[in-house]
Amino acid sequence: MDTNPRSWAVDRPVTSPFAHPSGVLGRLAGRFMLRTNKQDDVLDVLDVRPGDQVLEVGNGPGGLVRLLTARTGAALVRGVDPSPAMRDVATKVNRRAVRDGRVALGLGTAERTGLTDLSVDRVVSVNNVAIWPDLEAGLRELHRVVRPGGTVVIAWHGGVSPGRIARDLRLPDDKLARIEAALKKIFVEVTRRELVTLDVFRAVR
Numbered sequence: 001m002d003t004n005p006r007s008w009a010v011d012r013p014v015t016s017p018f019a020h021p022s023g024v025l026g027r028l029a030g031r032f033m034l035r036t037n038k039q040d041d042v043l044d045v046l047d048v049r050p051g052d053q054v055l056e057v058g059n060g061p062g063g064l065v066r067l068l069t070a071r072t073g074a075a076l077v078r079g080v081d082p083s084p085a086m087r088d089v090a091t092k093v094n095r096r097a098v099r100d101g102r103v104a105l106g107l108g109t110a111e112r113t114g115l116t117d118l119s120v121d122r123v124v125s126v127n128n129v130a131i132w133p134d135l136e137a138g139l140r141e142l143h144r145v146v147r148p149g150g151t152v153v154i155a156w157h158g159g160v161s162p163g164r165i166a167r168d169l170r171l172p173d174d175k176l177a178r179i180e181a182a183l184k185k186i187f188v189e190v191t192r193r194e195l196v197t198l199d200v201f202r203a204v205r
């Protein structure tokens, strides 16, 4: 029996260990993502300022969390992911920053981050929006936790030069349009652009 939630984008559960990593396969998928997912250009779009509090939803193995602490002046980087296996891998990958209190990793989802209202300046989600069970509920939750003037960045496989995996997983235009329309309903400023291997939305609260 499949216990994974249905994805709003494909209207069926996604069973891949990359989407719902658990056990040995999930940890292997995490290590693979850590090596292959290059997310430096997401940092430019996110534009973190010194002292910002940042939330990554669906942090997976924690590669972007590591970049955020190494390359930005964020005061605190929070990560939430529903997978205990990914929380453990990301904790190992960011061991020192976790110990120093610059990174806080926990279990959660885009729909239920567990954070208080208006508690972060930046929110980022990379390669998980199409796995969420409910797009609108996820976006409402991100809107709830980000401060006025803060930004939310949502990225999914695609971009101007996608590799084979990103090409296979990229969303059709109607699904990208649905993300854009849903963002426009609750955020004041929404832009869409293509990075090298990612389609990216940036929304201001």
Ligand SMILES: C[S@@+](CC[C@H](N)C(=O)[O-])C[C@H]1O[C@@H](n2cnc3c(N)ncnc32)[C@H](O)[C@@H]1O
Pocket (backbone or CB within 6 Å): 018, 019, 020, 021, 033, 034, 037, 057, 058, 059, 060, 061, 062, 063, 080, 081, 082, 083, 086, 108, 109, 110, 111, 125, 126, 127, 128, 131, 132, 133
């Ligand atoms: C393909 S991985 C991407 C991980 C990481 N962001 C990266 O790019 O390397 C997808 C991640 O989304 C997480 N995930 C699954 N459902 C989610 C949800 N509803 N909200 C947030 N994250 C979710 C999975 O546990 C997994 O770690």
